Amino acid sequence: MRIVQLIDSLDAGGAERMAVNYANALSVAIEFSGLVASRKEGVLIKQLDDKVHYLFLNKKNTVDFMAVLKLREYILKNQIQLIHAHSSSFFLAVLVKMTLPKLKIIWHDHYGNSDFVIKRPKYALQLASYLFNGTIAVNEILKEWTQEYLYSQNGIYLPNFVAIDKVKVIKTNLKGEAGKRILCLANLRRQKNHLMLIEVASQLRGSHPDWTFHLVGKDFQDSYALELKAAIKDRGLEQHVYVYGSCLDVANVLDQIEIAVLTSDSEGLPLAVLEYGLLKKAVITTDVGQLSAIIENNKNGFLVPSNNIDLFYSGLVQLIENKTLRNDFAGLLHQKVNSRFSAPVIIKKYIYWIQTTIVHG
Structure with missing residues (x-):
């Protein structure tokens, strides 16, 4: 052919x-x-x-x-x-x-x-x-x-x-403390609802101030991106939420984080979550699109209703405080991604x- x-x-x-x-x-x-x-x-x-x-x-x-x-x-x-x-x-x-x-x-x-x-x-x-x-x-x-x-x-x-990226040059170094990083891999589009993540970050700063959020994805420098950056500044989260723009070395970025998240209002079947699984990361996402075909709630990750900030925060805290749960979720998700995606x-x-x-x- x-x-x-x-x-x-x-x-x-x-x-x-x-x-x-x-x-x-x-x-x-x-x-x-x-x-x-x-x-x-x-x-x-x-x-x-x-x-x-x-x-x-x-x-x-x-x-x-x-x-x-x-x-x-x-x-x-x-x-x-x-x-x-x-x-x-x-x-x-x-x-x-x-x-x-x-x-x-x-x-x-x-x-x-x-x-x-x-x-x-x-x-x-x-x-x-x-x-x-x-x-x-x-x-x-x-x-x-x-x-x-x-x-x-x-x-x-x-x-x-998904496939492991072919980029050999390692160039992205995430800020924050090693072992206490949370990644959101999503372009800065409104449907990705990073603003929900900012609300979660505000709560987490009070309970787990050493943990930081890292937003990796294309910055279109539009009204949504400006709104997002203003929300980070208004809540005083400049040392807790970092925005990087696009990064080609996805595998390298994932090697530097402990937990991976997605807070979208709508999705198809996001590559980001498949990449999270491929690189054995514990995951919490909103329950939209076909994400339930990848994440089985409480089995290989957490699925949370869209815009439910409190439940998302609660699941995130469980992953932060229970390393065994993180490892179990990551291992089972990796198996599923390899066998089906x-x-x-x-x-x-x-x-x-x-x-x-x-x-x-």
Whole structure:
């Protein structure tokens, strides 16, 4: 098989990282694995395997005929059979397919606000879905949505998967006291609800002042980021909550912390929590999206209702005060991530689905 991943940018976001993960994993599993970034390059280019065939289109507008022609030439030259389009890149894939009718399209739905999917704009997707040969959803909620609203009925739920990052240079050194650090790995977006974490940090400063929070994720320097930083300052938490921006050396960052958290209002199936498990960290998260497929409450982590600050604080205190519980949760979560959310497991299902329902279906 000859497959190319199509993504708008290579910034450090969930959809972008999954495009890289698929390209890397497929590079040793199929005849040809490529990745095309249409609009913008970014830090994730450093994580592409050498075996992945890479192209940057430098797309300037929503409808950019030069980008369409450049992608068409790449597809013909490399005899691409299938475009795996992630998130909003489906539009470019459809434009190219109009010039190459035999080309097949898989659309990968990474919609992060899946808990509020009923409000999602859908008309452009519905129209484009006439030309989709299949769809992948990162959780069951999104799979049900595609089945109800899109015209391509060949849909599958495939969980996100993780791999240890390939970045060799260790550059991020976390502040605070070693052995007493808590990590939140999430871009600074409102749906990630870091403001809830600030409220938890305020409570924890009173009971466990030596423990610190470390927020790692892209800073868009927008109104939400300003609101978050103001909240940290207003509560006098500058020595308790640290904001770092994007960090490529995720494994190195995780090696420096004891507990990992996520306080989102909505999620698909977050890579961050899978990475927490892969690196054997004790986890507490809000119960949104498909997180219950990863975290079994009180078995391999804590799941807390969204915005329940007191319950989140209580679970965090239990993990802080009970190292045995931390180790038990971390070990069991690691086992689950390896058995159900690793690259070999997901790629095997992916290839079988394509071979049986798309290429020969």
